[in-house]
Amino acid sequence: MNFNDVTFEYAAGTVKQLPLSDAPEVVFSGHSNVGKSSLINKLVQRKALARVSAQPDKTATINFYKLQNCRFVDLPGYGYAKVSKAEKERWAGLVEGYLSAHRNIALVIQIIDIRHKPTKDDYDMLRFLYQCNAPFVIVLTKKDKLKKTAYEKRMVEIMDELQEFEGVELIPFSAVNGDGLDDVKDVIKEYIEEIEEEE
16 A cells, blocks of 8 residues: 555535545544644655644644545544634534544544543543444554653553553554554554455
8 A cells, every 4th residue: 555645635614515435534533733634744754745733723624635545534633722612513513424424434543642641522532433333543642752661651551541442452653753653554554455355
C-alpha cells in the first residue's frame, strides 16, 4: 500500500454533503489539538496535506483524502471549550451522522494525548465505538514529550484508565521522530486487506 499517493478529495460540512462511500475508509478521531493532522501528515509524508491549526475550532468539516485503495477521513476535533454550544451541536450531529451512515469503515484510529488522562469526550467516543463493535485502535500521540521513566509510568496508568476497552490495541506515536509510525501503517494495511479479502 502506497501511503504517499494521496490527494485532498472533499470537505463535508453537513451530513447531506457526505460523498459516496465507494472505498474502505480509515477514520481519524480525537480531541482538538491532539495531533490528528500531524499523524495524517506523517503517514503520507506531507507537511501540510491535513491542516494543522493554531486554532482548534477551525476544522469544522469532515475532510476526505483519497489514497490508491482507501480513503482517510479526518473528523472534526471535539472538546474545544471556546466553541459555542450551537457549533458543538453541529459538530456532534455531523460526526454522528457520518458514523451512523453505514459507511465502508475499515478502521477508526482514536487518538489520545499520551500525557493526559482521557477526557469525558474521549471516553464517550470510545464507548460509542466499543458498543457498536466498530473496528478501532488507539494511537497515543506526543510520545516524544515524555522522558523514558515518565513514558513508562504513563503507559501503566493508561492501561488502567482504558481497562474497560479490553483487547483494543494501543500504539504510542510521535510525529516529531516517527516512533510508532510503522506500527500505525501496519495496522491500517491489515484492516484494509481484511476488507479487500471479504469483497
